[in-house]
Amino acid sequence: MAASINDPRRHVRYHPERVGDVSSTDYPGHYPGEDHSWNYTKWKKNLVVRVQRLSDASIEFDLVGVDASIANALRRILIAEIPTIAIDPVFVWQNTSVVHDEVFAHRLGLVPLAINPHRLHYKGDDAALDSNTVVFKLHVRCERNFKAAKGETDPEKLYFNSNIYSRDLVWSPQGSQEKTLGSPPKPANPNILLAKLRPGQEVEIEMHAVKGISSLHAKWSPVATASYRLLPHIIIREPIPSEHAEKFKNCFAPGVIEIREEGGEKKVEVVNPRKETMSREVLRHDEFEGKVELTRIRDFFMFKIESTGCYPPADLFSESISVMREKIGVMKAEVEKLKAMAEGGGDEAMT
Amino acid sequence: MPPRNARASSSRAKPSVPLTAPPKKVVEQKKPEVNEPPPPHPDYPLWDEMSRRSYRGLGLTDPIKNVEDKWLLLPAFLRVKGLVKQHIDSFNYFVEVDLANILKANNKITSDVDPRFWLKYTEIKVGQPQRTEVDFRNDLLTPHECRLRDTTYSAPIVVTIEYTRGTQIVRKPEVPIGRLPIMLRSRNCTLTGRSEQQLAQMSECPLDPGGYFVVKGTEKVILVQEQLSKNRIIVETDPAKGMVQASVISSTHERKSKSYVLTKKSKIYLRHNSFHDDIPIVIALKALSIQSDKEILLLCAGNSEIYKTNFSINLEEAAKLKVFTRQQALDYIGSRVKITRKGWGAGPAQARRPNWEEAMEALATIVLAHVPVHNMDFRPKAIYVSMMVRRVLMAMEDDKLVDDRDYVGNKRLELAGQLLSLLFEDLFKKYNSDLKSAIDKVLKKPSRTSAFDAFTTMQFQGDHITAGFVRAISTGNWSLKRFKMERAGVTHVLSRLSFISALGMMTRISSQFEKTRKVSGPRALQPSQWGMLCPSDTPEGEACGLVKNLALMTHITTDVEEEPIIRLAYLLGVEDISLATGTEVHSPGTFVVNVNGTIAGLTRTPNRFVANFRKLRRAGKVSEFVSVYINHHHKNVHIASDGGRICRPMIIVENEKPKVTAKHIGFLKRGVVSFDDFLHKGLVEYLDVNEENDSHIALYENLIVPSTTHLEIEPFTILGAVAGLIPYPHHNQSPRNTYQCAMGKQAIGAIAYNQLTRIDTLLYLLVYPQQPMVKSRTIELIGYDKLPAGQNATVAVMSYSGYDIEDALILNKASLDRGYGRCQVMRKNTTLIRKYPNATYDRLADAVVGEDGYALKQYEAIQPDGIAGVGQPLKSGDIYINKQTPMNANDNTFTGSADNVQYKNAPMSYKSPETGYVDKVLLTDTENDNVLVKVLIRQTRRPELGDKFSSRHGQKGVCGLIVNQEDMPFNDQGICPDTIMNPHGFPSRMTVGKMIELLAGKAGVMVGKLQYGTAFGGSKVEDMCKILVENGFSYAGKDSLTSGITGEPLEAYTYFGPIYYQKLKHMVMDKMHARARGPRATLTRQPTEGRSRDGGLRLGEMERDCLIGYGATQLLLERLMISSDAFEVQCCRECGLMGYTGWCTFCKSSKKMSKLTIPYAAKLLFQELLAMNVVPKLVLTDPE
Incomplete structure (x- = not known):
């Protein structure tokens, strides 16, 4: 386990008007006489990954014992560099709805698709093949419902297909895709409203979904958001007078502070700092000045990843690590090349 | 001392009084002296005042009187009156009342030839707008059809006439005399009183306020004109000249004139344009039937000694001029009357009447024409003049007693109805005189087979009235012969840039005052504007303060x-x-x-x-x-x-x-x-x-x-409708609200419910408009929440990267990917398929086919009808209407068949570098039977570097950098901003309203409610802070963010939350321009000017000065001549004139010719000088 969370070196301090000690100091040479050189076993011993909550759509877990740069790199990769499948070219055969072709295409592109990206190749400039493109079709025509009650105003009852939802996208298997793609491709959420129609209006569209990454366009992002916050750590420097206990409690998010009765005296106690939202309300009141310190643990990252539905949330973090390893692999090869060059007398560098 | 103290002390004096006393108590407390008056303190005279039981009529124990929600009267008012009630009321008044008055005043036509003939108008009516074409199944005309077909939304004016036919008197009802353009939503408009559904069937927006006209397909507004009030005395002083004058603009149906009573060397005169000289006031009054000096003195000066003294000099003046009786006064005036004989008037030239008669006539009808003179009873007019004199005397004594021209009470607003009635009277008089001469012409003929029927003549009168209305409204030139009035720029095209710009235009008031004069008075904010005219909504620059806007309830x-x-x-x-x-x-x-x-x-x-x-x-x-x-x-x-x-x-x-x-x-x-x-x-x-x-x-x-x-x-x-959009305007520095009023009109958003069925020259639409998180009562009342122009952006107020200096904004790329700020630009392209007088006509042709059997690339969008298909993408250079015109269109001698004429291509091609899509194609025919083709081309644009955005607080900025989402800072919830705004925008602008908007918006987001930022009210900051704290945020709205780049927390707390941002119509794509080489102007051979002509970028005078200063002569030579309009000329060293091909035409020799390069513009200048007999000579010397 890492050093105690009471170690002031791990604290990011929240002052009333600024944040202090935001950067880590445990690098070599910062503290005289201490060895902070990176050490795999030490690092591995300190590293903790603990899942706190897992649902169909999101995952919350703690990542403790890494530097902010590592945690952030993973966050950035989650947002921007994990490949997913999204609709890119759209072929509009018929569109008499009020939604313009480009806008419709844009909306379709943003629909998250539940397709395992590992089963497709990047298309790049290649021709569309069953190995790189998934085809969807959409053909909806709105008709009047003659059986609707007279005086009915609800369009859902008055017409058929008055709304186009993402569930109306029909996968059209190409080549051997039925076998290679595993579970049949479909939008991750069937209830995304794409357009509204009125009788006589018709939409017929063919869509090609391809693999891409979010740094190209946000539609390829596998996450709604991926972010982290640091673990709050509340230090009570002086006892809080009994009469202020309730007020003190209310300065924090519910469940953070508990009041214990002790011989008629009310005593406050931090029970669940994890719930604190750092509203800094306690720093606003004169009564508590100097009695409490708000801090956060600098290397305690409470991650929350919300999946768009492409990946199960539990897989996302490991995906990000494999992307990162890939990048490190590329980097490592380049560095080794350079090193070899330097050792080989630098001749190769000229070429 | 604040009144609070007074109340506190009084409560101490009598603590038993309950805080909510019955209302009876209030009556008692109106006399505070009765209730135990405290002894006056000798040292503190204020003590007495402070310890009174009531302060300014209010006691501490008064019940709090409050009518909750009295603002609800405002929507009730607007329901009855609508937002543009002033225009519609005025137009209705014109149609229902004024039209009949005008008819009554001009209701009889007689003939000079046949004295027995007469024609009388007895009734006038305006019908419902109808199509002019006869064979339509449904002749009800909707405004939208007029917009699309470039026709006029007008209704027939019908009159009932009575006239003599031979010996009979004939009565004919419903005789059309012309068509009147109908104001939308006026009582004659088809749209009035329709339900939302019926309006939808007519492709009309229920939120559209109406109040404008549709003339030849364009929407035209007659702006409200501000004028000095008529028929009122205005007293002014000129301190430089020591002059006091009282002036009246008399305005009657026949005549407009201005009369003055003024002082000159402390003597008082009457001045009018129809007199050569100023008339001493006593003489004027004597002529106006007050002969006795005593009476004059009493009427003008009353019993006040000072006024009497000041006035007496005028009596002496009259005596000096030997004017004692009325007859003498009339003679005096009569000799000074300008004779304005109507040169073109019919009848023999009249002999000059005696002077006194001229004077009588002038005084009765021209001077102060609005004061009626019945039966030559001049006394009312005399009293009116004496009142003016009195006002002058008062102002002479006390210069505070002058009037303020800028006082809103002295202003009158002229609206569409009044302007149209002036126009109609003129047109109707012209119509009648035309009709009369036409009737005379017929009656002059000695023999007729049947009795003359004036009705037939009437039917051949032509559309003088219709054409007059259409011309006046579509050009904005109001020319009235009666008043010799020639006014330009009365109408404007309704700006449909945004809903707000259209609405703002309907409430606009323009002043008659010239914009160029540098006076502050008329431009300044008048205290009397309170509640009547919006204090914020006025343009910047030359029209500042002259163009105003009505407040919401006026x-x-x-x-x-x-x-x-x-x-x-x-x-x-x-x-x-x-x-x-x-x-x-x-x-x-x-x-x-x-x-x-x-x-x-x-x-x-x-x-x-x-x-x-x-x-x-x-x-x-x-x-x-x-x-x-x-x-x-x-x-x-x-x-x-x-x-x-x-x-x-x-x-x-x-x-x-x-x-x-x-x-x-x-x-x-x-x-x-x-x-x-x-x-x-x-x-x-x-x-x-x-x-x-x-x-x-x-x-x-x-x-x-x-x-x-x-x-x-x-x-x-x-505040007006436009300033009402600003949340918390009472917290902003006032110019910021004014800036927002100008910018709200440029914001892209939804313009009307029928926006997608409209074909406008230029239409900007936002793809995903949102109603603001922080709205105001005004927003709800005018319907801005239904037709918004902006989006609620999550804003972080922080510095980022340096690409945000000078108000630049940082945008989040992921937000743009997801549709933030995405807008559509639709542009109309029109062409007429003409029929020519020689029976040839334009045609639409098939695509040109290449050698491979397929259509050429630029013709790909063309369908078999010769027009691009709806939905087809168009790239630069693509042809979307493949029109061809006959080669001999203007050859009127051509008599052959139209089938075998040669055609030449006249296609319309798409110009923009960005791909556009054909949105709509309209094929229709105009009123004069030409086929009209309109093609609407749409572009969808995502925001790019340099696009302009603005919040609702006059804080505009361009996009300086687009940042990837992962580089953006994020808060504990993982929210990252859509926009980053530099905090330096705040201190100098002092837009506290924007800060409160953020706070209220953030609180609103947390509780899932829209907050109000209504002026002088709205959601309270304290409540907002409370909501924030309850939801785990800092009360100040500042969040602790984590840098997206380093992953470490930022060292400062950041103001973070939603602010409503507008995308403004200024987009880089429409403005960027560069050229290396390109077209040149034919006359000067210099590069053309302006982006639209692919012009060059000018190296101007100041740039030239820099290069001269630097000594970069070769660069100057290159920029100003070689790259521009270098031209080789032959010049004669002998005579200094230019020749050609080595021959001097002046010297008739080729001996001394030299070749030199000069700018073509210089050569042109020499030739033009030669053409006006100035001989510029080029003196050449050999280089040493």
């Missing part, structure tokens, strides 16, 4: 008949002034009663008179728009019933109690009463500016004191 009056009012005034005890002498008129306590500026009589009990008059008005016996007020300085009671006065409704307060109570508001909430019921019940009344200044109006209910007469309905109504 109404502009239309004319109300004045005879009944005069009669009523007499009934209420007004005495005839003609029976009074100067002593009585000017005796203290006597007030002159004026009706619309002319004197109606005298009253000795002005207060009672005014109170009674108001009572009658509140009871509905007089029109609610008649105002009455007392001017104590001039000892006048003014009753005004003329049109063009600005007024607004107010709650009546009687006995310190507003007459509108919670009960009434309850009725209103339940919808059982309307605003008009409040008016009829006498709970609410309209006050115009003059009467408003004679009233004591409480802003809030708790400020009502015993003298209060009225209560404001709602303070935020002092």
Whole structure:
């Protein structure tokens, strides 16, 4: 386990008007006489990954014992560099709805698709093949419902297909895709409203979904958001007078502070700092000045990843690590090349 | 000392008084002296004041008087009146009242040839808008059809005529005389009174306010014109010349003229354009039938010694000029009258009449024409002149007694109805005189087979009236022969850039004042504008303060008949002034009663008179728009019933109690009463500016004191519709609100419900518009929440990367990917498929096919009908209408068949570098039977570097950098901003409203509610902070963010939350321009100018100066000549003139020719100089 969370070196301090000690100091040479050189076993011993909550759509877990740069790199990769499948070219055969072709295409592109990206190749400039493109079709025509009650105003009852939802996208298997793609491709959420129609209006569209990454366009992002916050750590420097206990409690998010009765005296106690939202309300009141310190643990990252539905949330973090390893692999090869060059007398560098 | 102390001390004195005393107590406390007056303290005289039991009529224990939700009167008002009521009311008045008046004034046509013939108009009506084509199944015309087909939305004007046919008298109803363009939503408009669904069927937007015309397919607004009020005395001084003048612009149906009474060397004169000289005032009065000097003195100066002394010199002047009798005075004036004989008038030239007759005529009809002279009774006019003299005398003595030209009460607004009625009268007179000459022409012919029927002649009269209306409205040139008036720029094209710009245009008021003059007076904010004209909404720059906008609750009056009012005034005890002498008129306590500026009589009990008059008005016996007020300085009671006065409704307060109570508001909430019921019940009344200044109006209910007469309905109504969009405007520095008023009109958003069926020249739409998180009551009332122009962006107020200096904004790339700021630009392209006089016609052709059998690349979009298909993408250079015109279109001698003529291509091609899509194609025919093709081309644009954005607080900025989402800072919830704004935008701009908007918006997001930022009210900051704290945020709205780049927390807390951002129409794509080489102007051979002509970038004078200063001569030579318009000329060293190909035409020799390179423009200059007989010579020397 890492050093105690009471170690002031791990604290990011929240002052009333600024944040202090935001950067880590445990690098070599910062503290005289201490060895902070990176050490795999030490690092591995300190590293903790603990899942706190897992649902169909999101995952919350703690990542403790890494530097902010590592945690952030993973966050950035989650947002921007994990490949997913999204609709890119759209072929509009018929569109008499009020939604313009480009806008419709844009909306379709943003629909998250539940397709395992590992089963497709990047298309790049290649021709569309069953190995790189998934085809969807959409053909909806709105008709009047003659059986609707007279005086009915609800369009859902008055017409058929008055709304186009993402569930109306029909996968059209190409080549051997039925076998290679595993579970049949479909939008991750069937209830995304794409357009509204009125009788006589018709939409017929063919869509090609391809693999891409979010740094190209946000539609390829596998996450709604991926972010982290640091673990709050509340230090009570002086006892809080009994009469202020309730007020003190209310300065924090519910469940953070508990009041214990002790011989008629009310005593406050931090029970669940994890719930604190750092509203800094306690720093606003004169009564508590100097009695409490708000801090956060600098290397305690409470991650929350919300999946768009492409990946199960539990897989996302490991995906990000494999992307990162890939990048490190590329980097490592380049560095080794350079090193070899330097050792080989630098001749190769000229070429 | 603050009043709070006073209350505190009094509560200590009597603590037993309950805080909510019964209302009876209030009455008691009106006399605080009775209730144990504290002994006056000798050292502190204020002590007495402080410890009074009531302060300004309010006691501590008074119940808190408050009518909840009295603002609901505002939506009730708008439901009855609408947002552009002033235009529509004025137009309705014109159609229903004025038209008939004009007809009555010009209702008879007689013939010079046949004295037995006459033709009379008896009735006039305007119908419903109809198609002009005959064979339509449904001849009901909708405005939208007119917009699309480039036709005019007009209705026939029909009259009933009676005339003689031979010996019979014939009556013909429903005779059309022309067509009148109909104002949308006026009483004659098809749209009036339709339900939302019916409007939808007519492709009309229910939120569209109307009030404009559709003429030849364009929407035209007749702007409200501001003028100085007519028929009122205005007294001014010129301190430089020591001159005092009282002037009156008399305006009647026949004539407009200005008369002055002014001082010159402390003598008083009457001046008028029709006199050569100024007339000494005593002579003028003598001519106006007051012969006795004593009477003149009394009428002008009264019994005041000072005025008498000042006036006496004028009596001496008249004596010096030997004018004693009326006859002498008339002769004096008559010799100075300008003779304006109508040169083109019919009849023999009249001999000059005697001088006195000329003078009589001038005085009776021209000078002060608005004061009627019946039966040559000049006394009313004499009294009017003496009143003017009196005002001059008063102003001479006390220079504070002058009038303020800029006072809103002295202004009248001229609206569409008035302008149209001026135009109609002119056109109708022309029509009648044309008709008369046509009838005369027929009647002159000696023999006819049948009796002459004037009706047939009438039918061949042509569309003079129709064409006159259409021409005036579509060009904006109002030329009226009667007044020799020539006014340009009366109408404007309705700006449909955004819903707000259209609405803002309908409330705009333009001033007649020239923009170029550098005077501050007319531009300054007038205190009397309060509640009438918006204090924020005015443009910057030259028109600043001259173009104004109406506030939300203002109404502009239309004319109300004045005879009944005069009669009523007499009934209420007004005495005839003609029976009074100067002593009585000017005796203290006597007030002159004026009706619309002319004197109606005298009253000795002005207060009672005014109170009674108001009572009658509140009871509905007089029109609610008649105002009455007392001017104590001039000892006048003014009753005004003329049109063009600005007024607004107010709650009546009687006995310190507003007459509108919670009960009434309850009725209103339940919808059982309307605003008009409040008016009829006498709970609410309209006050115009003059009467408003004679009233004591409480802003809030708790400020009502015993003298209060009225209560404001709602303070935020002092702002107009456009300024009403700003959240918390009362927290902003005032220029910021003004800037926002200008920018709100450029914001891209939804413009109308029918926006996708419109084909406008240029239409900007936002793909995903949102209603603002922080709205205001005004926003709801005008429907901005239904047709918004902007999006709620999550903003972080922080510095980022340096690409945000000077107001630049940082945008989040992921937000743009997801549709933030995405907009559409639709552009109309029109062409006519013409038929030519020689029976040839244009045609639409197939795509040109290449060698491979497929259409050429630029013709790919063309379908078999020769027009691009709907939905086809168009790239630069693509052809979307493949039109061909006949080669011999203008050859009128051509008689052959139209089938075998040669055609040449005249296609329309797409120009923009960005791909566009064909959105709509319209094929229709115009009124003169040409086929009209309109193609609407759409572009969808995502924001890019350099696009302009603005919040609602006059804080505009361009996009400086687009940042990936992962690089953006994020808060604990993982939210990252859509926009980063630099905090340096705040200190100097002081837009605190924007900060509160963020706070309220953030709180609103947390509780899932929209917050209000209504002016002088809105959601309170304290409540917002509380919500934030309850939801785990800092009360200050500042979040702790984590850098997206380093992953470490930022060292400062960041102001973070939603702010409503508008995307403005200025986009880089429309502006960027560069060229290396390109077209040149034909005349000068220099590069063309401007982006639209692919012009060059000018190296201007100042840039040239830099290069000269630097000594970069070769660069100068290159930029200014070689790269521009270098030209080789041959020049003769002998004569210095230019020749050609080595030959000097002047010297007839080729001996001394030299070749040199000069700019073509220089060569052109020499030749042009030669053409005007100036000989420039080029003197050449050999280089040493």
